[in-house]
Amino acid sequence: MLTDLILNSPLIATTNEAENAPIVLAGVLLSLVVIYLASKIGGELSRSIDLPPVLGELLGGVVVGASALHLVMFSESGAAATDSNIMTILQLINNITPAAVTSIFQSQSEIISMLAELGVIILLFEIGLESDLKELTKVGYQAAVVACIGVAVPFAAGTAGLIWLFHAPVIPAIFAGAALTATSIGITSKVLAELGQLKSAEGQIIVGAAVIDDILGIIVLAVVASLAKTGEIDILNVIYLIVSATAFLVGSILLGKYFNSGFVGIANKLQTRGNLIIPALIFAFLMAFLANAIHLEAILGAFAAGLVLDETDKRKELDEQVKPIADILVPVFFVTVGAKVDLGVLNPLVPENRAGLIIATFLIVVAIIGKIITGWAVFGKPGINRLAVGAGMIPRGEVGLVFAGIGAASGTLDKPLEAAIITMVILTTFLAPPLLRFAFKQPPAEKETLEKANLIS
Structure with a gap:
């Protein structure tokens, strides 16, 4: 008893953490070696067969992760230290107790997860810089329609189908239907950038719709999470999210008109290295923090920061300086x-x-059709590539996994339904990049016709 008290005391715990810090660092470094190898090999192989490199990076992750080599593993996904082959390597090199291995594994996986979060924040900041705020506002109402249909149709069809066809209980069916509403803005925007279509009419509609879709997804998640916990919807929380999200995005756009000259002035006055990129990152991280503070996604704040700085005279120079960080x-x-x-x-x-x-x-069919039809919701744009718009909304990515994780943690989803949602997320994530590539490949005659139609409009 006394031994347990001593070993579990805060002082001993702090000492153990300090002793384990070098081993945690070693685990992080080895994980990064594996991640970069998987990323580069996967990306190169994917490009060699004329597919977007991001698909190769995702597949590289599958190979080194929970599905195959068990090198890059995460405690928050339910993995144990004994599941990680990197932990096995560290145990062979160091004399580590089982308790210490568990602590080291948790710390290492948390650090890699944080680096991944920083990665998607930088990605969305870069996408914001590469987007055109004026063009984005022009297609804003069309993007809103695409987003609303892309949320409503899969949610209604998925929920109703699970109840009527599979006799699922109402609350789990609603949760699964909610998981169908997500769109991974990170994956879609990266593919669009790789295809050189980010500034096209289709690209701007997809990005705008994905941003709105993310906000709607947060609201839907808040509704179903409160429904799962209490059986009731927290109306005040939903109203708060709607108001705060609208105010944040509109405020960010208005901020751009007054912020640009001040930002350029500050950058010109600074004389040391990083005079442009460091103030830009400060602004991006501050916006991400503000979005997170009002219970929105941090990536929305980073994207808004990129849109604001896209209007400055330093945009091209800034874009080049962000690329190495990305x-x-x-x-x-x-x-x-x-x-x-x-x-x-x-x-x-x-x-x-x-x-x-x-x-x-069933969920995969609903997930694909429910997003593909959004392309036909675009109006006032003759010659628009409707298949590309719909395909761009398909990937659920990490957003869909968040829904599945919360549903499983709350006890709302049973094993078959949880597995079904994860399967849907996997296939839609990997299907979207090649489908987008296919959608943007048009015969020369058709492409010329579309360009003429766009000029006339």
């Missing part, structure tokens, strides 16, 4: 998304997976 951090995000995916849920030989796979087939 090259370091963004691959961590995409490989991490792939690494957290466990393809074991797709194995039909496991009896408990079979029910989930049947439900997953």
